[in-house]
Amino acid sequence: MAEGKTVTRAQLSEAVYQEVGLSRNESADLVEFVLDEIAKSLIEGETVKISSFGSFYVREKGQRVGRNPKTGEEVPILPRRVLVFRPSHVLKDRINKR
DSSP states (O other): OOTTOOOOHHHHHHHHHHHHOOOHHHHHHHHHHHHHHHHHHHHTTOOEEETTTEEEEEEEEOOEEEEOTTTOOEEEEOOEEEEEEEEOHHHHHHHHTO
């Protein structure tokens, strides 16, 4: 895949359809189900680990003071939760063999 391209849900569904042999509707439902389960787990604060791919988890970031780059004015940045992805060594190796 060339740089700058994006893989969509429809493309994932089509790949499942081509590889697994489910119907197009069943493939789309399967992709939606998997993505929904990942999202639900992350919302609940669980780590999602996909073997040979990587781990997704939510990290809590505390409040801090930021700075507006144009004006230099200090601005409070509120606490928030951020999604983090850590690729597995297997995925890193596959990407670097390109």
